[in-house]
Amino acid sequence: EDLTAALRGCGYEPATTAGGSIDLRNCPFHRLARQHTELVCWLNLHLVRGVLEAGGHQPGRAVLAPRPGRCCVVVD
Template identity: 50%
Template sequence: MMLTNCPFHQLAASHTEVICQANPGLLQGVAEGVGDVDHDIRFSPADGRCCVHIAARGRVER
């Protein structure tokens, strides 16, 4: 699953590098906190969408 928009869009506009590096870590922490062992949270930046990619563990998506 690709996030189509950044939950921190306003901050990312002025502090892109910091926010885009923190966002995957935050979402990984949320996943771990709820005991989600079925998904990988990956940093995968691209134009027009959020930098986070959530995939079923062991599955490669493009």
């Protein structure tokens, strides 16, 4: 899909879940996130929302949902 390709192009590793959402299996800013977590998570959220909007998708599909081992953003 174009959306997952665009996310890959931004350095993410998107994976579609059984429920149809897209988990981002990595954070392209992981090293920086260790020291500035809140800032980097907001950056990720708005970057992904921009990718969604540019691709004609609803930007609100991107939400903060931090869990260990993946990016803090999920696309529902």
